[in-house]
Amino acid sequence: xxxxxxxxxxxxxxxxxxxxxxxxxxxxxxxxxxxxxxxxxxxxxxxxxxxxxxxxxxxxxxxxxxxxxxxxxxxxxxxxxxxxxxxxxxxxxxxxxxxxxxxxxxxxxxxxxxxxxxxxxxxxxxxxxxxxxxxxxxxxxxxxxxxxxxxxxxxxxxxxxxxxxxxxxxxxxxxxxxxxxxxxxxxxxxxxxxxxxxxxxxxxxxxxxxxxxxxxxxxxxxxxxxxxxxxx
Ligand code: DC
Numbered sequence: 321x322x323x324x325x326x327x328x329x330x331x332x333x334x335x336x337x338x339x340x341x342x343x344x345x346x347x348x349x350x351x352x353x354x355x356x357x358x359x360x361x362x363x364x365x366x367x368x369x370x371x372x373x374x375x376x377x378x379x380x381x382x383x384x385x386x387x388x389x390x391x392x393x394x395x396x397x398x399x400x401x402x403x404x405x406x407x408x409x410x411x412x413x414x415x416x417x418x419x420x421x422x423x424x425x426x427x428x429x430x431x432x433x434x435x436x437x438x439x440x441x442x443x444x445x446x447x448x449x450x451x452x453x454x455x456x457x458x459x460x461x462x463x464x465x466x467x468x469x470x471x472x473x474x475x476x477x478x479x480x481x482x483x484x485x486x487x488x489x490x491x492x493x494x495x496x497x498x499x500x501x502x503x504x505x506x507x508x509x510x511x512x513x514x515x516x517x518x519x520x521x522x523x524x525x526x527x528x529x530x531x532x533x534x535x536x537x538x539x540x541x542x543x544x545x546x547x548x549x550x551x552x
Contacts, residue, residue, distance in 0.1 A: 323446025324398065325506060327542055328456040329464070332447070333469035334504055334515060336476025336524045338534060339451050342469065345535045347449040348398035350542065355392060355442050355460065356400060357452030358422065360435050362405040362413035363390045365421035375424050382430020390438070414487065423503055426453070427510050453507070455517035464519035465544045467538055475527045476500060 329352070331343045342357065347354035364385045368375050375381060391403040402410045412418070425431055436459055442448060443460040452457065456466045471479075477497040484491060507515040517523060522541060526534050 323369040324443070324445025325445045326350070327464040327545060328443050328446055328448045328460045328523075329465040329467070329470070329538065329542060330455070330460050330463035330518075331449065331451045331467045332456055332515070332517075332521070334454060334471075334476065334507070335500060336480045337469040337471045338479070339469055341531045342526075342534045343449045344398065344400075345531060346542075349539055350449070351447075353392070353394055353442070353448045354398075354400050354551065355439065355450040356442060357415075357435070357439055357450060357455060357492050358390070359400075359402045359413060360390050360420050361426040361431070363409055363468050364388055364423040364435070365425040366409055366413050366418050367404060368425060369417065369421055373474060378428040378430055379506040381425055382434065383427045385431040385434035390435075391444075391463070395459055411487075416484070416489070416491070418502055423506055429512055432458075432512060438532070453515060454513040456521055458513060459515075461518075464537070464549070465507050465541050467541070468521040468523045469526040469534070469539065470525050471524060473501060473504070485549060517534050 329346060331339050343356070343508050344354050364381070365375065367388055368381065368384055371379055373384065389405050392536070393401045393403060395401060401408055402413060436454070439450065439459045443450060456463060464492070474497070477493065477500050480500060481493045481496040484496070524534055524537055
């Protein structure tokens with residue numbers, strides 16, 4: 321299948337496996353738009369927290385998701401700013417509180433329907449690197465390149481801990497490890513869009529790899545795919 325702007329590259333994997341870092345770099349290399357679907361769930365969660373809403377209530381959360389304007393704005397340096405109803409919330413959505421709330425909010429079917437519809441529009445024309453839980457199975461099951469990134473729990477916790485420290489949030493490593501373990505379980509066991517590798521995805525274990533090495537592998541997959549489709 322040919323799309324006007326290029327391929328759809330769908331990247332998924334557990335928290336801390338390097339998805340965001342790698343997806344951003346791949347998008348920059350190929351001149352594609354980076355679509356961070358998790359950021360969209362985070363934005364809805366942030367709005368709900370700010371408004372003091374019950375994030376466990378599926379009906380309220382679905383209405384909130386429908387009534388929320390989320391834009392992903394590509395910057396000249398390849399980064400993306402996340403806009404929530406016109407406000408830049410790129411940093412505000414990265415706190416542990418929002419992570420926790422996003423995990424709960426994203427399990428509501430109505431919330432997913434609203435955001436998946438927006439994500440499908442972004443995928444249609446191609447030229448995107450999409451990152452997130454269901455991009456390989458629900459949002460873009462016809463993605464030309466599917467990659468599932470993994471890493472050991474300890475390494476993923478170490479990366480998360482370092483990332484939080486760099487943002488000025490000092491919490492013990494043990495706490496990050498425990499929270500990640502709990503989040504893994506919740507994300508894997510939930511009924512809707514559980515974390516799972518698509519059967520046709522290529523798995524890359526990033527525990528001992530630099531982001532650049534992972535990017536090289538994904539770009540090679542994309543080039544092979546482009547080469548094959550050029551032959552059609
Ligand atoms: O990838 P992340 O940590 O930014 O995602 C935030 C939460 O949203 C996380 O609990 C997984 C969930 N999510 C989802 O359910 N579906 C997606 N496509 C992306 C993220």
